[in-house]
Amino acid sequence: MRAGETTAPLVKFGIFAVVTALATTVLAATIVNFRLTPTDTYSAVFSDVTSLETGDDIRVAGVRVGEVEDIRIKDRTLAEVRFTVSRDRPLLSGTRAVIRYRTLVGQRYIALTEGPGRGTRLRPGSRIPLSRTEPALDLNALLNGFKPLFAALSPKDVNQLAFEIIKTLQGEGGTVNSLLAHTASLTSSLADRDKLIGSVVDNLNEVLGTVDRRSAKFSSLLRQLRRVVSGLSSDRRAIGDSLTGISDLSAATSGLLEQGRPALKTDIAGLSKLSGTLDDNGRTVEGVLKRLPRKLNKLTGTASYGSWFNFYLCDFDGRIVLPKTAEAITPDFHVGRARCGR
Template sequence: MTLTKSIVFAVVTVLATMALATTITNSTSSSGRTFTALFTDATSLNKGDDVRMAGVKIGTVEKVGLRENDTAEVTFTAAESAPMVEGTRAELRFRNLIGQRYIALEPGATGAAALEDGYTFTLDETRPALDLTMLFNGFQPLFKFLDPDDVNNLSAQIIAVFQGEGTTVESLLSSTASLTSTIADRDQVIGELITNLNSVLDVVSQRTGQLDTTLVTLQRLVSGLAEDRKTIGSTIEGVGNLTESVAGLLSEGRAPLRKSIDSLGDVSENLAENDKVIDRFLTTMPQKTDELGRLATYGGWLNFYICSIDGRIPRPEGYYGDLGVESPAGRCR
């Protein structure tokens, strides 16, 4: 009786261990139907990568090759239970932060005819992963306007204003003269404005009753203000004190502000000297944020897959090292 119980316990333990190992390695049986998909770009897709449908792994990539017309040919398997029907689309998506990818299958309409074993998905039925080069090429016109020299010139002009240089005042006077000349050139428009103003005055004269009411109301407002002149006077005195305090604040902050503006030129120069680093950062940022978003969709954490662990255990006479384990999963090879 004891031997029978021991055998049953051992069998159950082995089966549970096998199920746990299968769950941890996310492995599936290699049996199933075989299909081929053509992609214009299959970069970072390797043998052993996942084939998923609705987020569930249903197969594995078996082979990645190249056709004569510079088209990537990917052979993969799919479980018998997977609904591989007409209208199914194969897309390449990012799996993690290190650039690994997988094939995502979008099933066709319900009730469509099933695909035969060995079916080939054409380029019209597939879609490659996001092309970051094409994305950032669209921003090239914007990047061309970010000229470091223009930023330096703007910094110099701001500094000149705070330093009170005469050339800045002359520029202001020139602009004022230009405005005056422009007004003189618009004498016809000004004449039309006066004509329209006469029309408005005619309408106002026709509304004398309403205007009288407005004036009476205004007189009441002025009388109320006169009665509150002491409160208003104390308020104006407080505004004067506030103005004096603000003036002192501006006087004290003028030197640090001038120093900050002087440093703006150095900052823009550093940015200009490290344009390659900035370009690389901007190029990789969308991919990183996209992958971080995918990893965080399960909750407020990030999922990581550990391929190997090693370490050493301290002992009184020394270290007992070379301890560890390595995962046999295909993604760690």
């Protein structure tokens, strides 16, 4: 291979490598916010620097001109923030430092604004006093006021509206008129549901009217419920002890039933057989029960002569079935004496 044929690919590769290295360097510098321009260091005192972190932006008119270098406590109740600013963006004596929201997830940055008048240039290392600083908005107090509106909007609309509210109140573009116009467009869905809301209100009025008409009974119910709850509260120890006793009783009963289960099973089977026999001989049982009062009267008279009974066999009949021949024998015996007269 000749020298000319190898030189051209090497030149192309060298150009590609240089361009790739430059692009990577620019990308890395952009990601880490690396700046080559000289900077000056200043500080500012804030009453609250919640969520402000080292490395956050310092901006002038929305343009990044520096970053936060250090945050420390000052006089136990204040915070001192040390930051750098490009030397070609000098600060003036009337400069104000305001902490603003960068995103709704909590990212912050410090915005530097000029006060009235021209002012003089601040020397590097100077401090912006508390009187010319302002902490970030209190989102909890701000968004709680819009809670009824947010409850009727989708999460996407809530995020968009909340971010526009913050931008408007921070003075970052947009006007109150545009904010109100966007709010009106979002709340149009509430107007579309006017019939449904009216129905809910009517139903609620009816329920409250019913409760109001029965206010005396409702008050009595609440008093009785309070009395019951108070009684249960005062007897809670006795109730707890009784529950323990019930638990012990259930355990003992379970053991007793477990021991008596075979006998109970046999008794229940015998009762089932007895009930079947009584059902099959229902007429005989019924006849015995009908004759029993008269027989008992006669037995009572017989037993009144002493502690004995005199019985006489007057009639005997029966039916005997032989096992092998299945022949039935029906013996019948009757005594014809006067005492056996009917």
